Amino acid sequence: MNEILNLTVNEMPQTEFDCSCGRHHNFSVHEMSIRKGAIEDLPKMAEPFKDGKILVVFDNNTYKVAGKKAVELLKENGFNVKELLFDTGDDILIPDEKTLGRIVQEQDLDTSLMIAVGSGVINDSVKFVTSRSKLPYIVVATAPSMDGYVADGAPIFSQGHKYSPVAHLTYGLVGDTDILKTAPDDLIQAGFGDMVGKITAIADWDLSVKANGDYRCDTCVELTNRAMKITFDSCDKLPERDPEALGNLLEGLTLTGVAMALVNISRPASGAEHMLSHFWEMDWVERGLNPNHHGIQVGVATPVIARFFEEMEDLLPEGVKELCPSHEEIEALLQRGGAPYRPQQINISRELFHESLLKGYMVRPRYSIMQFAKDKGRLEAIADKITADIYDN
Numbered sequence: 001m002n003e004i005l006n007l008t009v010n011e012m013p014q015t016e017f018d019c020s021c022g023r024h025h026n027f028s029v030h031e032m033s034i035r036k037g038a039i040e041d042l043p044k045m046a047e048p049f050k051d052g053k054i055l056v057v058f059d060n061n062t063y064k065v066a067g068k069k070a071v072e073l074l075k076e077n078g079f080n081v082k083e084l085l086f087d088t089g090d091d092i093l094i095p096d097e098k099t100l101g102r103i104v105q106e107q108d109l110d111t112s113l114m115i116a117v118g119s120g121v122i123n124d125s126v127k128f129v130t131s132r133s134k135l136p137y138i139v140v141a142t143a144p145s146m147d148g149y150v151a152d153g154a155p156i157f158s159q160g161h162k163y164s165p166v167a168h169l170t171y172g173l174v175g176d177t178d179i180l181k182t183a184p185d186d187l188i189q190a191g192f193g194d195m196v197g198k199i200t201a202i203a204d205w206d207l208s209v210k211a212n213g214d215y216r217c218d219t220c221v222e223l224t225n226r227a228m229k230i231t232f233d234s235c236d237k238l239p240e241r242d243p244e245a246l247g248n249l250l251e252g253l254t255l256t257g258v259a260m261a262l263v264n265i266s267r268p269a270s271g272a273e274h275m276l277s278h279f280w281e282m283d284w285v286e287r288g289l290n291p292n293h294h295g296i297q298v299g300v301a302t303p304v305i306a307r308f309f310e311e312m313e314d315l316l317p318e319g320v321k322e323l324c325p326s327h328e329e330i331e332a333l334l335q336r337g338g339a340p341y342r343p344q345q346i347n348i349s350r351e352l353f354h355e356s357l358l359k360g361y362m363v364r365p366r367y368s369i370m371q372f373a374k375d376k377g378r379l380e381a382i383a384d385k386i387t388a389d390i391y392d393n
């Protein structure tokens, strides 16, 4: 029972067990290698698909930092390799019909595996296409920017609208710390912000269990707690791109990904802080602007949600408040890791901020501290107070 807790992250693939929560869990990713020099493991990981052609997908940036090396290694080891470069220049690649269609066109009849070299759009696009064409894919991570490497959803665009259809899990994950240290600062900050968000995600989950009778898996809570500890212990070294700290961040993000994959819900990694982030993102997209990175917004939203826990303290079920540090402590943590910690720093207007506190609970039908405040009749007063505290002082 709960054997997965005795394994290192690289040992977790293909683990199946009966859990103390009463469910049977299965983590079906086949291979993970997170370490210095992990790219060298790529040919071994791809070995079962050597009979067919390997389509390697990258853009200009990811080609330089990892794609070139991946292609060289595969060719040296006798693989039949085809390359697909998205030459986007200064434009941002969007995971829309054009990008997805291009990947489908380059998939030959004898393609047996795709390799996504990238962190965001390339990963999501290859994940989506291979799920529909029923091919396995391996992702070579180029930034520790999010927890979606071992998640089965793929955020993509259809006719201008973003949605996140279920795709499938990767066959393998390569996380080479020598590659991660080339990631842009804002992507590192995003990954760190997404990890900081797990603080309120876990507190929110506990509240939902106690106030709303929701399901909980203690094994997954433990995995997320472990992920936070690994990441936060070395986060002071993230701004200087220390490879070990970056590896720890990717390991933390991957552990929460494992937790989500075990229970097939995002609860272990996402609570009210993600609802605020999604509310802000939708507003930016509606106005035709490029939103901030997901994780940067999540990080900024986390001390805001901590303030909700502070304001509701007298009504919280026993043991919930202890799971959420003060908003000052969380702001200090974000600063240690070099990430933004106040909404003004990422250009969230006072008006949008106030609106998000009032309506954020409606972003998705999931119980949270914001729903709790609403149910207790305090939402408006809290929204006014937090907005004034942050914007007027």
Ligand SMILES: [Zn+2]
Pocket: 147, 194, 269, 270, 274, 294, 295, 298
């Ligand atoms: Zn997230």
Ligand SMILES: [Zn+2]
Pocket: 019, 020, 021, 022, 023, 025, 217, 218, 219, 220
């Ligand atoms: Zn469980």
